[in-house]
Structures are given as structure tokens and as C-alpha cells.
Amino acid sequence: MTGRPATPPSLLEIRDLHAAVEGREVLKGVTLTVQRGELHAIMGPNGSGKSTLAQVLAGHPAYTVTAGQVRYEGRDLLALAPEERAREGVFLAFQYPVAIRGITNAYFLRAAVNAIRKHRGEEQLGLVEFMDALEEKLKVIGWDSSYLSRPVNDGFSGGEKKRNEILQLAVLNPKLAILDETDSGLDIDALKTVAHAVKSLARPDNATVLVTHYYRILTHITPDVVHVLSGGRIVRSGGKELALELEERGYEWLREEAPVG
Amino acid sequence: MSSGIEAQVLQPYKYGFVTEIEAEVVAPGLSEDVIRTISAKKVEPAWMLEWRLRAYRQWQRMPEPHWANVQYGPIDYQAISYYAAPKRRPQLDSLEQVDPKLLETFEKLGIPIEERKRLAGVAVDAVFDSVSVATTFREELQKHGVIFCAISEAIREYPALVQEYLGSVVPHNDNFFAALNSAVFTDGSFVYVPKGVRCPMELSTYFRINAESTGQFERTLIIADAGSYVSYLEGCSAPIRDANQLHAAVVELVALDDAQIKYSTIQNWYPGDEEGRGGIYNFVTKRGACRGRRSKISWTQVETGSAITWKYPGCILQGDDSIGEFYSVAVTNHRQQADTGTKMIHMGKNTRSTIVSKGISAGRGQNTYRGLVKILKGAAQARNYSQCDSMLIGDRCGAHTFPYIDVRNSTATMEHEASTSKIGEDQIFYAKQRGLAAEDAVSMIVNGFCKEVFKELPMEFAVEAQRLLGISLEGSVG
Numbered sequence: 261m262t263g264r265p266a267t268p269p270s271l272l273e274i275r276d277l278h279a280a281v282e283g284r285e286v287l288k289g290v291t292l293t294v295q296r297g298e299l300h301a302i303m304g305p306n307g308s309g310k311s312t313l314a315q316v317l318a319g320h321p322a323y324t325v326t327a328g329q330v331r332y333e334g335r336d337l338l339a340l341a342p343e344e345r346a347r348e349g350v351f352l353a354f355q356y357p358v359a360i361r362g363i364t365n366a367y368f369l370r371a372a373v374n375a376i377r378k379h380r381g382e383e384q385l386g387l388v389e390f391m392d393a394l395e396e397k398l399k400v401i402g403w404d405s406s407y408l409s410r411p412v413n414d415g416f417s418g419g420e421k422k423r424n425e426i427l428q429l430a431v432l433n434p435k436l437a438i439l440d441e442t443d444s445g446l447d448i449d450a451l452k453t454v455a456h457a458v459k460s461l462a463r464p465d466n467a468t469v470l471v472t473h474y475y476r477i478l479t480h481i482t483p484d485v486v487h488v489l490s491g492g493r494i495v496r497s498g499g500k501e502l503a504l505e506l507e508e509r510g511y512e513w514l515r516e517e518a519p520v521g
Numbered sequence: 522m523s524s525g526i527e528a529q530v531l532q533p534y535k536y537g538f539v540t541e542i543e544a545e546v547v548a549p550g551l552s553e554d555v556i557r558t559i560s561a562k563k564v565e566p567a568w569m570l571e572w573r574l575r576a577y578r579q580w581q582r583m584p585e586p587h588w589a590n591v592q593y594g595p596i597d598y599q600a601i602s603y604y605a606a607p608k609r610r611p612q613l614d615s616l617e618q619v620d621p622k623l624l625e626t627f628e629k630l631g632i633p634i635e636e637r638k639r640l641a642g643v644a645v646d647a648v649f650d651s652v653s654v655a656t657t658f659r660e661e662l663q664k665h666g667v668i669f670c671a672i673s674e675a676i677r678e679y680p681a682l683v684q685e686y687l688g689s690v691v692p693h694n695d696n697f698f699a700a701l702n703s704a705v706f707t708d709g710s711f712v713y714v715p716k717g718v719r720c721p722m723e724l725s726t727y728f729r730i731n732a733e734s735t736g737q738f739e740r741t742l743i744i745a746d747a748g749s750y751v752s753y754l755e756g757c758s759a760p761i762r763d764a765n766q767l768h769a770a771v772v773e774l775v776a777l778d779d780a781q782i783k784y785s786t787i788q789n790w791y792p793g794d795e796e797g798r799g800g801i802y803n804f805v806t807k808r809g810a811c812r813g814r815r816s817k818i819s820w821t822q823v824e825t826g827s828a829i830t831w832k833y834p835g836c837i838l839q840g841d842d843s844i845g846e847f848y849s850v851a852v853t854n855h856r857q858q859a860d861t862g863t864k865m866i867h868m869g870k871n872t873r874s875t876i877v878s879k880g881i882s883a884g885r886g887q888n889t890y891r892g893l894v895k896i897l898k899g900a901a902q903a904r905n906y907s908q909c910d911s912m913l914i915g916d917r918c919g920a921h922t923f924p925y926i927d928v929r930n931s932t933a934t935m936e937h938e939a940s941t942s943k944i945g946e947d948q949i950f951y952a953k954q955r956g957l958a959a960e961d962a963v964s965m966i967v968n969g970f971c972k973e974v975f976k977e978l979p980m981e982f983a984v985e986a987q988r989l990l991g992i993s994l995e996g997s998v999g
Contacts, residue, residue, distance in 0.1 A: 318954050321946060346956040358951040362969030371965065372955035379956070411969065428955065
């Protein structure tokens with residue numbers, strides 16, 4: 261799987277990753293490679309480590325990596341601070357987006373965009389040009405500009421928070437988007453909008469990792485690869501038909517088949 | 522602690538320098554003789570001296586108050602010097618005669634008083650230890666009939682106005698610290714805005730404590746005559762010293778019919794070091810009387826400095842339909858303690874008051890909101906809205922809220938909201954995941970928390986307040 265000298269390194273390469281939270285090991289050897297242009301779905305029962313994997317990739321301080329490696333564009337991702345990962349193009353859509361009172365969505369987004377631009381040595385965007393660019397992105401999730409002057413996630417419904425994550429995704433335009441259960445808590449229309457937005461943002465040079473509990477969203481987006489995470493390990497990978505099989509049979513049968521070691 | 526809170530070092534207090542200037546200092550100690558000396562130095566009329574002596578005699582019989590949620594050792598009032606003034610006494614109207622060192626001092630503090638460097642649209646009265654050293658834009662203001670000068674000058678030049686209003690809002694025996702101030706106050710600002718005049722610029726006073734072992738006791742009196750408007754701002758700072766210094770000011774505001782006073786404070790006295798050594802004891806009495814109908818007084822304060830803050834700017838809503846407002850941000854970091862809030866006394870009909878208090882505690886700071894809303898019998902249809910929010914940074918600080926409500930008219934409407942939140946790892950991580958640096962994330966979260974108060978500040982100072990908040994909290998989150 262490691263790249264031949266001529267080809268660029270994989271976008272994301274996770275090898276035998278172990279991670280613990282509050283002294284309890286949750287990830288017990290995850291191995292996974294994501295190439296540019298791919299959409300991966302990571303499924304699994306509650307407590308299997310899906311969210312932990314997402315948080316570890318983003319660098320949440322509550323999680324400790326105890327063994328293994330993560331390479332992002334060939335670099336050691338784990339050596340980077342969370343903000344450096346973000347500036348390098350790693351985006352996490354939070355399962356529970358955080359509210360920031362008194363700070364408008366527009367202000368927050370511009371601060372984020374400018375932090376990333378600064379890192380790339382690009383000029384800072386002024387308020388006017390930024391707002392112009394934003395108009396387009398709002399359409400992706402079917403919002404009007406009134407959402408821009410509302411405080412970040414403050415007083416947002418569950419569904420609005422999730423859409424707001426997708427708005428941020430659209431604006432920040434990362435290379436690697438990790439969506440942590442963005443589909444949960446959405447009604448059918450919102451789910452369609454979100455799925456459509458994620459699809460429309462896919463390009464040959466970026467990739468999406470969709471962490472999900474349910475098959476639902478996969479009826480709107482077709483994954484290239486489906487992984488099943490169980491007991492802190494990936495116990496099976498396959499094409500989109502694996503998701504359908506899970507929908508019919510549940511996760512229990514995989515637990516029994518889990519590999520040893 | 523595991524997340525690195527308090528792990529970094531505090532940025533040194535930026536305004537902690539000392540100006541080497543020859544000062545005339547009255548020997549420490551307080552007696553009738555000292556008060557006579559101060560009064561004589563200021564060439565005061567006899568009535569003023571009498572008033573001071575009355576206050577002093579009352580003060581001697583009053584106990585120091587200890588009901589506030591703050592702790593400090595005993596204050597030796599005989600060890601304090603009650604008067605310190607730069608020796609080359611400036612002629613108030615001519616800046617050429619002001620000691621260049623003083624000009625330099627204020628310049629360094631970002632308060633240019635030299636003609637060519639002045640802030641456009643802001644008139645400044647600069648008070649250094651016990652005296653006012655310069656007041657800018659006086660002529661311009663005089664054209665509109667606005668009086669803006671040192672209070673010591675007003676006592677000599679406008680005795681009728683001073684006699685009518687001084688002590689009319691905060692009586693000489695109001696409380697222990699107000700009585701002390703009444704006995705020994707040395708300088709401060711005086712403002713009179715005549716009928717129907719909208720003061721054409723922001724007025725501002727900058728207070729600087731420089732001398733060691735002295736107290737600063739300034740007195741400010743602002744009178745807005747019928748139909749007038751004035752916006753006034755005060756700022757303050759002091760050198761870094763190991764010993765605590767006492768600052769006991771009194772501010773009185775009077776608004777007549779349809780008049781409006783907007784009073785803003787950015788308080789940045791030396792807060793002491795990480796271990797709580799040194800710092801200013803800021804024991805201040807501020808009160809405004811909405812004497813006229815439809816008058817309005819609005820207090821906005823950003824309190825980031827001082828070792829201890831004891832301060833409750835209030836409004837007495839006497840006139841029917843009058844309005845009182847209090848917007849406050851108080852920050853306590855390291856070992857700072859603040860017990861601050863407001864008093865809204867509703868007397869007239871249809872009086873309204875709004876209280877928005879934001880307390881931020883970091884390090885081992887203790888932050889208390891204490892507020893009284895009193896609706897008297899005659900205050901039919903009075904309304905109050907109070908909102909008290911506390912934010913905690915780290916796990917060694919404290920936030921306390923003591924709202925007192927006393928309603929004696931059943932037609933009153935009262936609303937009270939309160940919240941306590943903690944800047945959590947999750948909030949900071951969220952902002953970091955979007956590419957923001959930790960300190961930018963904290964500053965953003967804190968500024969968002971304080972937004973309702975900052976938007977009340979005059980534009981020129983809102984930016985300063987945000988910056989100051991950033992400095993005060995530096996090092997509080999890892």
C-alpha cells in the first residue's frame with residue numbers, strides 16, 4: 261500500500277493506531293488508507309471507537325495516542341498541533357458543535373479563513389470580499405444570509421448546528437473532511453441537503469471520511485469504501501454493498517467474525 | 522491544571538513605570554491639621570474647609586465596612602500620605618509650563634495632551650497624583666458653554682454650582698470611604714453642560730497614581746442641565762509597587778429634565794503580582810441622580826485592574842420616566858478580588874433600569890456581582906431587567922452573585938437572568954480545529970461574552986477595552 265517513489269504519498273495513512281481516553285484504550289490498532297478523490301464511510305456500533313478516531317485525527321487533547329502512526333500527505337500528522345492540522349487542510353465536522361456566544365458566524369468564519377490564509381502566506385480577506393464569497397457557499401446548504409449574523413451555534417437547533425458545520429466545510433474547503441455523525445438528528449430534508457452538499461464539495465484532490473451510525477445517508481451518497489469499526493479495530497472493509505448488508509444484518513455477526521490479535 | 526491553565530507567565534503590567542519627578546508630599550497621617558493644609562494648598566473658600574472637616578469628624582466615628590466578599594489586611598490610615606503633587610506646579614492654561622516629564626508620562630500611557638498630538642474629538646483632563654495637570658480643548662468647549670475643568674478650580678471659579686450639587690448625590694457621610702474622600706479629596710474633574718447643549722466631544726479624565734505611599738482621592742462632579750447630553754470617560758493606571766495603595770474616589774452625576782449622561786470607565790489600576798503582592802485597593806462610590814423627568818444615566822465599566830475592587834455605580838431614578846443603565850465587565854486574574862455591581866433605586870413613575878453584568882474569573886481570582894434593585898412605593902409601573910453572567914477560566918477561581926431585590930409597589934415588573942459558564946477545552950478545541958491559535962480563540966470567546974457591554978462604550982475606547990481584556994487574561998489558558 262505504501263506509495264511507489266513516483267506517486268505522491270496517500271492523503272491519509274493510518275497504521276496500527278492505538279488511542280486511550282481517561283486511561284481506557286478505545287482504539288486498538290486501526291489501519292486505514294484514504295486516497296484523494298475517495299469517500300470512505302466508517303460504520304460501527306455504539307462505543308466502537310468511531311468518534312474517538314475522528315477526535316484523534318483532529319488532535320483533541322483529551323485523547324492520548326499510545327501506539328501507531330498517522331501520515332497525512334506523507335507527514336506525521338500526530339506531531340502537529342490541532343490548529344496546524346486545520347491549517348494544513350484537515351477538517352472535522354463535530355458531532356456536537358460548540359456554541360460561541362456574541363461572535364457571529366460571519367466573524368468566526370472569516371477569522372478561520374484568514375488564519376488558514378495566513379498560514380499559506382496568502383493575503384487576508386477583507387469583510388466585503390469575504391461576504392461576497394460567502395453568498396455562494398450559503399446556497400450549498402440552502403441558507404439565507406441571516407444565519408451569518410447569528411452567534412456561532414448559539415440557540416441553533418440540532419439540525420441547524422449540523423448544517424452550520426457543512427457551511428464551515430464549504431467555506432474552508434479542506435483536503436480531508438471528517439464528518440462525525442453529521443447525519444444523526446437530521447430530518448429527511450436536512451439529510452438530503454447535507455448529503456447533496458457533501459457530494460458537491462467532492463473533488464479529485466480531496467477526500468471525505470464519513471463517520472456514521474446509520475445506512476440512511478448512504479442512500480444519498482455512494483461511498484467508495486465502507487469500513488466497519490468494532491471493538492477499536494476495523495473488522496471488515498468493502499464496497500457500498502457492505503453498508504447494505506449491515507443495514508439488513510446489523511453488527512452482531514461481525515463481532516463474532518472479528519479477527520484475532 | 523492539566524490543560525496548562527496558568528502554566529504560562531503573565532505579561533508584565535504595561536503601565537507599571539514610575540515617573541521620576543520631584544513631588545511635594547504632605548507627611549503621612551490624617552488629622553484636622555492635614556485637612557486644613559490640603560484646603561490651604563488649594564486656596565479653598567471657608568465653606569469647603571468646613572464641609573471637609575464635617576466629613577472628617579463623621580468618618581472618625583464610622584467603622585470600616587467589611588460586608589463585601591473580599592479579604593485584605595487592616596489599612597493603616599495614618600501611614601498614608603493624603604497629598605502629593607509634582608513640584609513645578611503648572612499654570613493650568615498653558616501647556617508650555619507643564620513639566621515635560623508629565624507630558625511624557627501621559628504620552629507613554631497613550632494619553633497625548635500636547636496640542637499637536639491630541640485625540641480628535643476627545644477632551645482630556647489629566648490628573649497626576651493629587652492634582653490636575655492639564656485639561657485640553659477648554660476653549661472649544663467654552664464656546665458651547667460647557668465647563669470642563671479640575672474640581673479644585675471649579676470650587677474657586679464656580680462656587681455656586683459646586684455648592685449646590687457637591688454632596689447632593691453622595692452625601693459627605695454616605696459611607697466610610699465616601700466620608701474619607703469628602704474630607705481629603707484633592708482633585709478630579711468638574712463638568713457642567715448648560716441647558717439644551719449637546720456636548721460636542723467626548724470628555725475624558727485620565728487618573729495616574731505615581732507617588733509611593735500616597736492615596737488617590739479624587740472627586741468628580743458632572744451636571745447635565747435640562748435637555749443636555751454628555752459622554753464622559755475615565756481611565757486610570759499606576760506603577761508597580763509591592764505595597765498596596767488606596768484609591769477612594771467619589772463620582773456624582775446629576776441629570777435634570779430630559780438630560781442624558783453616559784459615563785464610561787476603563788479601570789486598569791495596578792492589579793498586584795501573581796502572588797497577590799501589591800496592587801491598588803479601589804474603593805469607590807459612584808452614583809447618579811436622574812433628578813429630572815425623562816432623564817437618563819448610563820454607567821459602563823470595564824474593570825480589569827486593582828487588587829481589590831469595591832464599587833457599585835448606581836442610579837437614583839427620581840424623575841418620572843427616567844432611565845438608569847449599568848453595563849459592566851469585571852475581570853479578576855491571579856489573586857485579584859472584585860465585589861462590584863450596582864444600585865438602582867426607583868422613585869419616580871414609569872422608571873426603567875437595565876443591568877448587564879459580565880464577570881470573568883481566571884487564576885485564583887474571585888469575582889462577585891452584588892446588585893440592589895429597589896422599587897419604592899411611588900414608583901408605579903417601574904421596570905427592571907437584570908442579567909448577570911459569569912465566566913470561569915480554570916478551576917481555582919470563583920464567581921459569586923448576590924442580587925438583592927426590594928419591591929414596594931405591586932405594579933413593578935422585574936426580570937432577572939443569570940448564567941455561569943466555563944471556557945472549556947471543547948470551546949477552545951473547536952476554534953483551534955478551524956485554524957485559530959489558542960490565544961485568539963480565548964480572546965474571541967471572552968470578547969463574545971462581553972459584547973453586550975462593549976457595544977455601549979464610545980467607539981474609540983471599545984477597541985482599547987478589547988485589547989486590555991486580552992492583556993489581563995494573557996497566560997490564563999494554556
